[in-house]
Amino acid sequence: MTGPGEHLLEVDDLRVEFGRGRDTASVLNGVSYHVDAGETLAVLGESGSGKSVTAQTIMGILDTPPGRVTGGAVRFRGEELLGADEERRRLLRGESMAMIFQDALSALNPVYSVGFQIAEQFRFRRGMSRRDAMKRAAEMLDMVRIPNATQRVREYPHQFSGGMRQRAMIAMSLALDPELLIADEPTTALDVTVQAQIMELLDELRRERGMGLILITHDLGVVAEVADRIAVMYAGRIVEHADAATLYARPGHPYTRGLMDSVPRVDDVAGAALRPIPGLPPSLSAIPNGCPFHPRCAYAQDVCTDEVPPLRALGNGHQAACHFAERFVAQGPDRPETQEVVGR
Amino acid sequence: MTDAAPAVRAAGAAEPEEVEGVEAVGGLWADGWAQLRRRPLFWVSSALIVVLLLMALFPSLFTSVDPRAADLSLSGADPSPDAIFGRDLQGRDIYARAIHGAAPTLTVGLLASLGTVVVGAIAGLVAGFRSGWSDGLISRIAEIFAGLPFILGGIVILTTFNRPGQIVGEVRIVTQVVLTIVVLSWPLAMRIMRAAALEATQQDYVKAARALGAGPWRIVTRHILPNTLAPVLVFATIQFGVFIGAEAALSFLGIGLRDPVVSWGVMISEAQERVADIPQSLFFPAAFLVVAVLAFVMLGDAVRDAFDPRGR
Numbered sequence: 034m035t036g037p038g039e040h041l042l043e044v045d046d047l048r049v050e051f052g053r054g055r056d057t058a059s060v061l062n063g064v065s066y067h068v069d070a071g072e073t074l075a076v077l078g079e080s081g082s083g084k085s086v087t088a089q090t091i092m093g094i095l096d097t098p099p100g101r102v103t104g105g106a107v108r109f110r111g112e113e114l115l116g117a118d119e120e121r122r123r124l125l126r127g128e129s130m131a132m133i134f135q136d137a138l139s140a141l142n143p144v145y146s147v148g149f150q151i152a153e154q155f156r157f158r159r160g161m162s163r164r165d166a167m168k169r170a171a172e173m174l175d176m177v178r179i180p181n182a183t184q185r186v187r188e189y190p191h192q193f194s195g196g197m198r199q200r201a202m203i204a205m206s207l208a209l210d211p212e213l214l215i216a217d218e219p220t221t222a223l224d225v226t227v228q229a230q231i232m233e234l235l236d237e238l239r240r241e242r243g244m245g246l247i248l249i250t251h252d253l254g255v256v257a258e259v260a261d262r263i264a265v266m267y268a269g270r271i272v273e274h275a276d277a278a279t280l281y282a283r284p285g286h287p288y289t290r291g292l293m294d295s296v297p298r299v300d301d302v303a304g305a306a307l308r309p310i311p312g313l314p315p316s317l318s319a320i321p322n323g324c325p326f327h328p329r330c331a332y333a334q335d336v337c338t339d340e341v342p343p344l345r346a347l348g349n350g351h352q353a354a355c356h357f358a359e360r361f362v363a364q365g366p367d368r369p370e371t372q373e374v375v376g377r
Numbered sequence: 378m379t380d381a382a383p384a385v386r387a388a389g390a391a392e393p394e395e396v397e398g399v400e401a402v403g404g405l406w407a408d409g410w411a412q413l414r415r416r417p418l419f420w421v422s423s424a425l426i427v428v429l430l431l432m433a434l435f436p437s438l439f440t441s442v443d444p445r446a447a448d449l450s451l452s453g454a455d456p457s458p459d460a461i462f463g464r465d466l467q468g469r470d471i472y473a474r475a476i477h478g479a480a481p482t483l484t485v486g487l488l489a490s491l492g493t494v495v496v497g498a499i500a501g502l503v504a505g506f507r508s509g510w511s512d513g514l515i516s517r518i519a520e521i522f523a524g525l526p527f528i529l530g531g532i533v534i535l536t537t538f539n540r541p542g543q544i545v546g547e548v549r550i551v552t553q554v555v556l557t558i559v560v561l562s563w564p565l566a567m568r569i570m571r572a573a574a575l576e577a578t579q580q581d582y583v584k585a586a587r588a589l590g591a592g593p594w595r596i597v598t599r600h601i602l603p604n605t606l607a608p609v610l611v612f613a614t615i616q617f618g619v620f621i622g623a624e625a626a627l628s629f630l631g632i633g634l635r636d637p638v639v640s641w642g643v644m645i646s647e648a649q650e651r652v653a654d655i656p657q658s659l660f661f662p663a664a665f666l667v668v669a670v671l672a673f674v675m676l677g678d679a680v681r682d683a684f685d686p687r688g689r
Contacts, residue, residue, distance in 0.1 A: 094587045127590035139581040144603045146408065153599070154589060206589065 039111045040067040041245045042091065042130075042213055047105035049086055049095070049269075051317075058317035060086050062269040063105070065344075068245040070212060073236070075248045075256035075277070077292065078266035079314050084249045087266075088215045090115075091247075092132050093122040109213070127154060131206035135218040137198035141190035147201045148174070148186030154208040173204040177234060196227035200234065207238065214239070215247045220255055232259055253296050257281070262350075265289050268315050268325040271344060275351040283362045285353030287330050290361065324355070332357065412683035419679040425672035433480040442473035444639050453655040463657040465647065471657055474639050475665050481547070481640040482621055483669065485554055489620040492559035494613045497566020502605070504567070505574025506597055515567070523564035528626065530561045535632040547638050554633050558620055569612050573605035580604075607681050614677025618670035641666045 049061040061083045068074045076084045089095040091107050093114065107114045109129065114122060134140040142150060151173050152166035161169065167186065174182035177200040190198055199219060206214060216235060220228035236259045239246045250256055256263060256277070263280045265273040265288065273286040284290045291310035312329040315321055321328055327337040336356050344354040347362055355361065413419050432439060442460075448468040456463040462471035504515040534557045539545050577583065578601060586600050625642030627633025629649070634640045641662040648659035 092588050094584055123590050123592060125590070126588055132585075132588040134581055134585055136581060140585040142582040142586075142600055142604070157595070158590070202585075205585075209589075 040108075041070045041072075041110065042247075043067040043106075043108040044087065044091065045106040045108065047087060047090060047107065048103045049083075049090055050101050050103050051099045056318060059320060060100070060269050060317055061090070061105075062320070064266070064269065064271055065105075066264045066271060066274065068213065068247055070245050071239065071243040073239060073246045073248055073259055073261045075250060075260035075263045076266060077250060077253065077256060077263055079251055081314050081317065082266040083269040084251075084266055085217050088132065088217050088247065088249055092126060092130060092215065093119075094126075094132075127158065127206075127211065128209050129211055130213040130215065131209070131211040132215040132217060133199070133202045133206050133219050135221050137195070137202040137222070138190060140202055141198060141205075143190055146187050146189055147193065148188075151186075151201070151205045151208055154205070158209055169208075170204075173208055174201065176207075177201070177204045177238075179204075195223050196231060199223060199227075199231050203231075203234065203238070207242075210242070211244065213245045213247070215249070217249045218251070219248070221250070221252070228255060235259070253292055265292070268320055269317065270325065270354065271352075272326065272355070273353040274344070275353075276349075279349060279351050283351070285347055285351060285358040285362045286326075286355045287332050287361065288326050289353075291329075409680075409683045413679060416679050416683065418675055419683075422672045422675035422679065425668065426676060429479055429483060429669055429672065432476055433483050436476045436480070439476045440470075440473045442470045444469065444474040444477040445637060446470070453651070453658075456657060462661045463655070465644075465658040466651050466655060471644075471661050474644055475641065475661050478639045478641045478644055478662060478665070479669075481551060481634055481638050482624065482642060482666070484551055485558075485624045485634070485640070485642075486617045486621045486669075486673075488551075488555040489558040489562070489623075490613045490617045492555060493562045493566050493616060493620075494609055496559060497563040497568075498570045498609055500563065501567040501570025501572075502574050502597065502602065505571040505605075506578055506593075506601060508575070508578075512571070516571070519564035519567045522561065523568075525561060527561050527623065528630070531557050531623075531627050532630065532632060534560065535627065539632070544637075545635075550634055550638065554624060554627060557627070558623055562616070562620075565616075566609060566612060569608050570605055573608050574601055577601045577604045610677055610681050614673050617673045617677075621666060621670065641669075 044064055044066050047061050047064045048059070051058045051060050064083065064087050066074060066076070076087070078084050086095065086100070090100075090102060091114075095102070102115055105115070109125065114125070141147065145153075148167055148170040151170035152161075152163070155161040155166035155169050156163065159166075171182045171186040174186055179185055179197055179200050185193075185197075190201070193201060199222075203219075214235075219235065220231050223231060232255060235246065235248070238244075248256060248260060260277045262274070262276050264271050265280075265286065267288050273280065273284065273289045275285070280289065281293070284293060288310070291308075294308045295310060297307055310329055315325055315328070321338075323336075323338040323340055324330070324333070324342050327333040330337065334356070340356070342354045342356045342358075344352045345358060346352050347358055351362070353362075446469065448464075451460075451464045451468040452466055454460065454464040454468070460470040460472060462475065465471055465474070500515050500519065504512040535553060538553055539550075580600075583596055583600055586596050591599070621642065624633055624640065625645050628635060628640065628642040629646035634643050636643065644662035645659060645666070648655065648662070652659045
């Protein structure tokens with residue numbers, strides 16, 4: 034269905050601002066990425082890096098105001114969405130693209146049974162009778178491996194455990210067979226063992242249905258096994274983009290390295306201190322000149338404070354937005370000494 | 378009156394869970410009804426309300442005495458087989474008057490609660506969901522009406538339509554009293570609804586519904602309204618009692634319901650002149666009023682519990 038050279042979803046130089054006048058915060062400063070059918074793109078970044086805003090802009094559910102799209106394009110199967118009328122976008126939601134949220138408890142309406150909420154889509158979008166829709170809802174719950182689906186379909190969200198709720202949420206999003214699923218931190222609110230199960234489920238569903246999956250997370254561990262490609266975001270920009278294996282083996286941006294270093298590892302010496310990235314992400318209403326990461330970067334040089342590094346191709350689809358990306362890539366994943374890399 | 382409700386509810390909660398067979402799977406309303414059905418509180422209050430409604434619709438089932446027949450030689454007579462609640466200052470049968478007083482009293486209470494909630498809820502829903510300039514406009518208008526003191530506003534509105542002491546028809550005066558109460562009280566319901574709608578609009582499930590392609594109409598009716606109904610229902614049942622009291626206050630001032638209309642409010646106002654001599658003329662209509670208000674508060678309580686699954 035996708036034409037040659039056409040991606041399932043393409044985000045091109047997307048720019049979003051919040052607020053007006055002096056309080057304007059530039060939340061997205063030219064974000065570009067794409068997803069193909071059957072592929073998982075992980076979008077990695079700290080809180081406030083713009084991952085969720087990008088997702089909401091794609092879905093068309095960004096609150097405006099305060100948000101405002103100031104530039105760029107979102108193309109679904111080649112169709113430009115940002116200029117499309119609201120009714121067209123509404124019909125695409127659920128049908129072609131769907132989204133699941135971090136906290137499934139608050140994303141499910143407390144006054145309706147879980148089955149009723151899933152069934153609603155079959156009733157309103159497929160014109161099914163109440164009875165048939167409930168039957169389909171039970172099948173959906175069964176598909177996301179909720180035991181006793183025919184009984185549980187009548188229970189309310191608060192009667193489900195955290196993992197079950199997220200499964201129900203997934204079932205609800207997939208009811209109309211969307212081609213693209215955006216999962217916004219789907220496992221953040223869950224315990225580790227449940228996280229793994231949910232990731233496994235999402236991965237399986239993606240494979241079975243051949244749908245594109247955008248997985249938004251701040252947790253490197255979560256994406257390691259399921260992502261085909263990873264886009265790392267910082268201060269409303271993509272700072273690195275590569276297939277998963279390359280990114281882990283040869284990170285080209287010091288921020289990506291920082292993220293990897295700040296995850297405790299099994300082979301760390303007991304009692305060894307974690308290595309967090311120093312400082313805080315910049316305020317989006319006052320993004321530093323030059324490379325937005327330079328105040329926190331151990332390798333920052335003069336050029337970093339003056340010039341914004343563009344996202345440069347490093348071969349094999351690997352892109353990084355760092356003036357010294359080639360040297361980091363050559364160095365591999367271990368922590369380089371400052372001198373070695375940039376040679377003062 | 379409101380204190381009595383939780384005690385009764387505790388008794389209801391002790392009831393063992395009914396084992397259900399194959400039950401129709403429904404949405405909010407079907408499930409709410411299934412919950413409601415098992416509450417004794419609901420049945421007790423419903424029974425009382427049914428009796429009150431019968432009283433209002435068919436007073437002849439309860440008494441054949443004319444509530445307006447006065448016999449001054451029997452003024453202030455004590456309860457007796459002849460008139461079981463005794464007689465008032467004018468020598469009228471208090472029992473017959475209390476029975477006949479149900480209709481205007483309940484009509485005013487119900488219509489005023491309904492009108493206040495409908496007007497207030499629609500205004501509050503629009504203000505809370507649309508926000509922006511519609512919110513500003515509706516909120517300012519509500520503030521203007523909320524700023525009018527109730528009694529003063531009532532006097533101004535009702536004396537504009539009727540000269541004081543003028544004899545007016547029953548339908549006309551009931552309509553005027555109801556509209557007066559609604560006009561002066563809707564901002565309360567509007568504020569409650571607006572706050573609840575503002576909160577619900579921010580919830581993730583509204584965002585999730587939008588992400589699944591729900592339109593604004595479905596979001597409001599399916600997601601926001603059911604989540605905002607509980608506080609408004611509670612408000613309506615409490616206001617029911619307040620409005621009956623307001624009706625009595627307007628009657629007392631001579632601008633609300635008045636003779637020849639018989640309402641509990643009218644009876645209570647009339648009783649105040651000679652309450653020490655003829656206590657039964659105050660006691661019985663007041664007792665009817667208390668039971669009626671209690672029944673509606675209990676019903677409201679049961680309904681709220683049933684339709685809010687978080688409390689189950």
